[in-house]
Amino acid sequence: MAVAAAQKNREMFAIKKSYSIENGYPSRRRSLVDDARFETLVVKQTKQSVLEEARARANDSGLDSEFQDAATHNGNDANTPTVEDGTQQDETKNGHLADADIGDDAGKADEDYTLTEEEVILQNAASESPEAEQAIQQAALLLRMRDGMGTLARILKTIDNYKGCVEHLETRPSQAAGVQFDALVKVSMSRINLLQLIRSLRQSTSFAGVDLMSDNNISTKTPWFPRHASDLDNCNHLMTKYEPELDMNHPGFADKEYRERRKQIAEIAFAYKYGDQIPSITYTESENATWQRVFNTVLDLMPKHACREYKAAFGKLQAADIFVPHRIPQLEDVSNFLRKHTGFTLRPAAGLLTARDFLASLAFRVFQSTQYVRHANSPFHTPEPDCIHELLGHIPLLADPSFAQFSQEIGLASLGASDPEIEKLSTVYWFTVEFGLCKENQQLKAYGAALLSSIGELLHALSDKPELRAFEPASTSVQPYQDQEYQPIYYVAESFEDAKEKFRRWVSTMSRPFEVRFNPHTERVEVLDSVDKLETLIWQLNTEMLHLTNAVKKLKGLHFE
Ligand SMILES: C[C@H](O)[C@H](O)[C@H]1CNc2nc(N)[nH]c(=O)c2N1
Ligand SMILES: N[C@@H](Cc1ccc(O)cc1)C(=O)O
Numbered sequence: 001m002a003v004a005a006a007q008k009n010r011e012m013f014a015i016k017k018s019y020s021i022e023n024g025y026p027s028r029r030r031s032l033v034d035d036a037r038f039e040t041l042v043v044k045q046t047k048q049s050v051l052e053e054a055r056a057r058a059n060d061s062g063l064d065s066e067f068q069d070a071a072t073h074n075g076n077d078a079n080t081p082t083v084e085d086g087t088q089q090d091e092t093k094n095g096h097l098a099d100a101d102i103g104d105d106a107g108k109a110d111e112d113y114t115l116t117e118e119e120v121i122l123q124n125a126a127s128e129s130p131e132a133e134q135a136i137q138q139a140a141l142l143l144r145m146r147d148g149m150g151t152l153a154r155i156l157k158t159i160d161n162y163k164g165c166v167e168h169l170e171t172r173p174s175q176a177a178g179v180q181f182d183a184l185v186k187v188s189m190s191r192i193n194l195l196q197l198i199r200s201l202r203q204s205t206s207f208a209g210v211d212l213m214s215d216n217n218i219s220t221k222t223p224w225f226p227r228h229a230s231d232l233d234n235c236n237h238l239m240t241k242y243e244p245e246l247d248m249n250h251p252g253f254a255d256k257e258y259r260e261r262r263k264q265i266a267e268i269a270f271a272y273k274y275g276d277q278i279p280s281i282t283y284t285e286s287e288n289a290t291w292q293r294v295f296n297t298v299l300d301l302m303p304k305h306a307c308r309e310y311k312a313a314f315g316k317l318q319a320a321d322i323f324v325p326h327r328i329p330q331l332e333d334v335s336n337f338l339r340k341h342t343g344f345t346l347r348p349a350a351g352l353l354t355a356r357d358f359l360a361s362l363a364f365r366v367f368q369s370t371q372y373v374r375h376a377n378s379p380f381h382t383p384e385p386d387c388i389h390e391l392l393g394h395i396p397l398l399a400d401p402s403f404a405q406f407s408q409e410i411g412l413a414s415l416g417a418s419d420p421e422i423e424k425l426s427t428v429y430w431f432t433v434e435f436g437l438c439k440e441n442q443q444l445k446a447y448g449a450a451l452l453s454s455i456g457e458l459l460h461a462l463s464d465k466p467e468l469r470a471f472e473p474a475s476t477s478v479q480p481y482q483d484q485e486y487q488p489i490y491y492v493a494e495s496f497e498d499a500k501e502k503f504r505r506w507v508s509t510m511s512r513p514f515e516v517r518f519n520p521h522t523e524r525v526e527v528l529d530s531v532d533k534l535e536t537l538i539w540q541l542n543t544e545m546l547h548l549t550n551a552v553k554k555l556k557g558l559h560f561e
């Protein structure tokens with residue numbers, strides 16, 4: 001009974017779709033930040049019904065502590081989903097595979113396996129119809145052989161038993177401890193048999209690993225990424241983990257009215273299309289009051305703790321009557337303000353976006369901004385981005401030219417990057433744009449948006465509690481982090497210019513085989529993959545160079561005349 005319940009639970013929380021699979025990115029097994037995965041509506045709804053029951057027990061005045069524990073636990077389960085296969089358990093026994101062939105560890109037969117994304121694709125393809133199941137599939141398997149080459153004979157025999165055809169075979173001495181050889185075997189066989197072959201190989205103790213490699217139609221396809229600002233209409237995949245509907249620790253979890261309001265505002269983002277004006281929101285008195293509390297605290301703390309560039313832009317936003325204490329600025333006004341200063345614009349976002357989508361928009365100098373307001377009970381720290389975070393945290397620096405360029409460069413580097421690289425880029429983003437500290441006349445200042453919008457965390461960051469390290473992209477990009485509590489480590493940049501320079505050098509070591517460039521006239525990202533395109537660009541730059549040189553000449557002429 002308990003096993004069945006656990007199985008059911010796993011099925012409910014399994015992620016059935018992946019952004020990466022859909023768009024042809026090289027996969028990885030598990031993500032540090034869950035960034036490129038997204039949950040289907042189905043998963044979300046099932047989660048919701050589980051939580052609904054729990055919510056019924058909590059009243060609107062808050063959650064008791066026993067309940068909070070359950071919430072944390074539940075949240076963790078939902079956040080680290082694995083895609084499980086619930087159907088395979090007995091099938092290895094009915095195939096042609098004789099136990100003696102390769103399966104010599106019957107004890108492992110009942111174990112659940114975590115499927116890689118390639119295996120999920122294969123399985124999905126096979127499950128479409130009986131014909132699809134029998135369709136012949138080409139695939140490459142990487143087998144880590146613990147023992148000598150003798151295992152090869154058994155591999156070949158097993159493939160033969162599954163009516164597979166070996167098309168290529170190569171081996172190499174393995175570098176892994178406890179593994180003698182790696183074998184790469186390319187086969188073609190029916191999908192159903194291929195799945196069973198993988199399962200039966202995995203049951204053998206002869207192998208330290210059995211991996212289905214990306215199949216051709218995944219790895220050779222150029223991954224999709226937005227080429228024009230209007231393509232961002234498709235870059236709105238959400239991470240639902242901190243939504244008040246689904247996160248029992250969210251201050252709005254037990255507040256039905258709050259959740260309704262948030263949903264209503266999020267609808268605007270779902271309906272928004274490139275070129276639309278951002279609809280205004282008539283914020284309630286209570287929402288404006290929450291803004292005012294945070295705004296006034298930022299005003300108090302800013303002179304001492306915020307970096308120079310933030311303060312300068314903040315002043316301009318006040319002068320433009322956009323930042324005022326008593327009302328929440330409208331995104332459309334903010335967008336127009338930014339456009340004039342750095343060319344950045346805003347689009348409404350319905351919640352926490354996947355890192356891939358979020359970063360991609362920065363390449364177009366578009367910032368995806370939430371529009372709903374944090375819960376009135378927790379003005380000084382909230383678990384998901386809200387418009388107070390975007391407005392008081394991000395907007396001022398997006399009006400700074402140097403910072404705007406740094407943001408865009410992270411965005412450009414993310415286009416077409418592999419999942420592990422997205423993970424690194426979002427980690428850099430995390431420790432700079434969200435939580436960065438910088439030096440100013442030997443003093444420590446905050447420039448990270450999540451510090452400037454969360455007074456609680458700002459004071460923590462500048463206290464003697466956390467560890468401070470120098471920003472160095474190579475090491476910063478692999479530093480694990482969590483997004484539940486205050487950070488234990490912060491990175492300090494010498495200056496924006498220095499951070500940008502270091503970042504640029506580091507990005508050039510990334511594996512993407514092409515360069516991209518944003519053309520602001522067309523709002524298009526161009527892949528620099530032909531001599532023609534480069535020649536046109538060089539010609540344009542030469543023209544610009546001529547103007548600049550002329551300008552210098554004229555200025556000098558004026559000076560010396
Ligand atoms: C890129 C990085 O993961 C970063 O934390 C992103 C993720 N998604 C987001 N989504 C929204 N709406 N707002 C944000 O500030 C962010 N930050
Ligand atoms: N903690 C931030 C909001 C935030 C949440 C999650 C993030 O990923 C970023 C920012 C605040 O209170 O203002």
Ligand SMILES: [Fe+2]
Pocket residue numbers: 385389393394434449450
């Ligand atoms: Fe943010």
